[in-house]
Amino acid sequence: MNPAIELLAAPNQVLSTLCPIHGYPFIKMGTHQICKACANENLEQSKLQHQKDLNNRLLQSRIKGAGLSHRYIQCGFSNYIIATDEQKHVVECCQRFTEQFLNGSKSNLIIFGTPGSGKTHLSSAIIRNVIHRSKLSARYVTSSYIAQTIMNSWNITDQSEEQWINFFADFDLLVIDEYGLHDRHTTRLELIHKVLYRRYDLLKPTIIISNFTLKDLEQDLGVRLWSRLHENQLLSAACYWADYRMT
Numbered sequence: 162m163n164p165a166i167e168l169l170a171a172p173n174q175v176l177s178t179l180c181p182i183h184g185y186p187f188i189k190m191g192t193h194q195i196c197k198a199c200a201n202e203n204l205e206q207s208k209l210q211h212q213k214d215l216n217n218r219l220l221q222s223r224i225k226g227a228g229l230s231h232r233y234i235q236c237g238f239s240n241y242i243i244a245t246d247e248q249k250h251v252v253e254c255c256q257r258f259t260e261q262f263l264n265g266s267k268s269n270l271i272i273f274g275t276p277g278s279g280k281t282h283l284s285s286a287i288i289r290n291v292i293h294r295s296k297l298s299a300r301y302v303t304s305s306y307i308a309q310t311i312m313n314s315w316n317i318t319d320q321s322e323e324q325w326i327n328f329f330a331d332f333d334l335l336v337i338d339e340y341g342l343h344d345r346h347t348t349r350l351e352l353i354h355k356v357l358y359r360r361y362d363l364l365k366p367t368i369i370i371s372n373f374t375l376k377d378l379e380q381d382l383g384v385r386l387w388s389r390l391h392e393n394q395l396l397s398a399a400c401y402w403a404d405y406r407m408t
Contacts, residue, residue: 228301236285251398267393270368274400284336297333305343330359340371361389
């Protein structure tokens, strides 16, 4: 038992020595000497530390549940290297989206450009900000993961396509990475679009990351879905600079 709790529950010998901090007599309990005021403060500090530990474990659990891999779990805006005005503009765009989302905006974001330009880093920074600064849910997935997960449900008795569409649609913020890479089969693409349509119906913001150009994305998503993404504002961040992995 915590000595402070034990002391408050069953105090032992009261000493003549006074606590220099509070002026109360020390109480002797075994080898411990403490006044009741100190004991209360220690108890409150223990409660605060316990709550802090619980909150930290919950935070780590939420970060783990966000789907970020070990490579990207520490990615933030502060450690994104800005070397050009274009990169500065993109970071500011992602920060603006984050602030808008945390303030209740239903806008969507497209981060597009060449490989190795830090698109996944930026989306991870957004997710980390959302988790650290709110109780909203955020999840990172690839388009191929969405399609494969839903397709796998077709052969599982207690699962359904509708169930998984609702699962991906339910997150307050969903990041869909690698759009256009492993989802070229018509069926797989349709499943991705079903999730996007459902999120539109639920007023849930989505971030799409792709190596496609904005024009190719518009064509691939189709007129109806492209229009819906714009309804509550569609922000776009173009990432065209050297592959940092190669430099």
